Amino acid sequence: MSEQHMKAARWYRARDIRVEQIEVPTLGDPHQVKVKVAACGICGSDLHEYAAGPIFIPVDSPHPLSHDQAPIVMGHEFAGEVVEVGSAVTRVAVGDRVAIEPILSPHRDGAYLMERYNLSPQLGFHGLSGGGGGFAEYTVVASTWYIGCPMRSSMSRAHWSSLPRSACMRCARVRSRRATARWCSAPARSG
Numbered sequence: 001m002s003e004q005h006m007k008a009a010r011w012y013r014a015r016d017i018r019v020e021q022i023e024v025p026t027l028g029d030p031h032q033v034k035v036k037v038a039a040c041g042i043c044g045s046d047l048h049e050y051a052a053g054p055i056f057i058p059v060d061s062p063h064p065l066s067h068d069q070a071p072i073v074m075g076h077e078f079a080g081e082v083v084e085v086g087s088a089v090t091r092v093a094v095g096d097r098v099a100i101e102p103i104l105s106p107h108r109d110g111a112y113l114m115e116r117y118n119l120s121p122q123l124g125f126h127g128l129s130g131g132g133g134g135f136a137e138y139t140v141v142a143s144t145w146y147i148g149c150p151m152r153s154s155m156s157r158a159h160w161s162s163l164p165r166s167a168c169m170r171c172a173r174v175r176s177r178r179a180t181a182r183w184c185s186a187p188a189r190s191g
């Protein structure tokens with residue numbers, strides 16, 4: 001792998017997901033964070049997109065927030081290590097382990113515009129709606145999206161921490177931020 005390219009799995013159409021070389025993403029604004037993916041789950045939504053999609057993946061027109069459409073990198077339940085931060089990011093630093101809340105909802109200056117951002121009509125998901133995803137070596141996420149994980153958590157366990165906040169459209173619509181943050185901050189055993 002060159003420094004500018006990485007391996008990623010991209011959805012083209014039902015039963016057509018290709019592992020290919022694409023450009024390593026770069027930070028697009030000062031509130032973004034670049035993550036080296038360590039582990040990514042395969043969600044039931046991913047299976048449905050593969051078997052009978054598109055369901056959520058934008059095909060005929062770009063998603064209004066990601067401005068992206070198929071082919072898109074899949075993978076929305078993942079954890080990794082921060083490798084680069086924008087100049088306005090203060091909550092994490094290079095080297096931190098993070099699990100990702102992959103919700104696309106209108107935001108500005110590193111903050112969601114809606115308190116119940118998971119109920120936005122424009123709701124989308126990193127890894128389903130374009131803009132990158134966890135089925136790649138690196139991805140760039142908004143600073144609103146990450147959850148710090150205990151350093152002793154293994155990355156394969158940490159990606160499960162992202163599940164309550166990301167686990168599919170239906171789950172994301174009903175879970176509260178406080179409840180899921182508490183879940184994530186529960187003691188985790190290494191393993």
Ligand SMILES: [Zn+2]
Nearest residue numbers: 043166167168
């Ligand atoms: Zn999911």
